[in-house]
Amino acid sequence: MAVSTKTGNRERSGRRRTAEICETTCVDVRKVASVKKRMKPEDSMQRIAETFRVLGDPTRTKIIYALSLEELCVCDIATLLTTTRSAVSHQLRVLRNMRLVKYRKEGKMIFYSLDDEHINHLFNECLRHIEEDE
Amino acid sequence: MAVSTKTGNRERSGRRRTAEICETTCVDVRKVASVKKRMKPEDSMQRIAETFRVLGDPTRTKIIYALSLEELCVCDIATLLTTTRSAVSHQLRVLRNMRLVKYRKEGKMIFYSLDDEHINHLFNECLRHIEEDE
DNA sequence: ATAACAATTGAACAATTATTCAATTGTTGG
């Protein structure tokens, strides 16, 4: 949770004045204001963070990559990743909620696939990043 | 942690046979084998996941975006995000370890900036994804 | 040298979250 530092959270230390000055002397006020103006709105940032976070779990990462190759059912994915159907199902729900995957019912089986091509691009861009240097 | 499901982890339920059959009947063995062959190696997956995970914290997301606009010192960032220098410093370390940001010393101040352009691309691709539908 | 201060670091705490197990839902075939 974001908490303001400038407000007196050092009241009890007895050296309030020094502490407060310290908070601001090195700040380039003009620069900070300029960047602040150009920042994306808070909720956009939250959604970006959430998207990355969802892609940032190894199990989900693998599910996404597998689905970029082929449409698969829950059982296929569980077998592929050597984990339980339950674990896969839980993670698929997260991916569904973020609209990263879509599904198609066929009898009692449900086939999952990627929701759109952006996710593929994101993935490839990330791959390029990690494969690039050294 | 990945744990095999096929091995008898239902031994005590007394209905082992049924359970085991259930694990495999719906699996398209051929398809799974084909996907498995085309999957990236385990350590690549881990690094991709880790990269996304690091980008997936709101504080870090904002730091990254801010640095894509301008080179900033720790104090600037803390002011911009209304948080403590300590919190920012901790997160910058994470970003440094992942080689997502680089820094430059000038006196007792340290200026941070993005390490390469890939991160910008990743970010823009993600923005396009969240801004696209509805 | 010493005071001032930007930045880092470590430990502790609180919160989030991935997996497991068990139970349930919904669909198909006998």
Added chain:
DNA sequence: CCAACAATTGAATAATTGTTCAATTGTTAT
């Protein structure tokens, strides 16, 4: 209708992790 089974769901547990506070490091100016 009932048995079989693919998939989902909820609760509990264990592990990870972000922030805070306090202390420390390293640099500059007096």
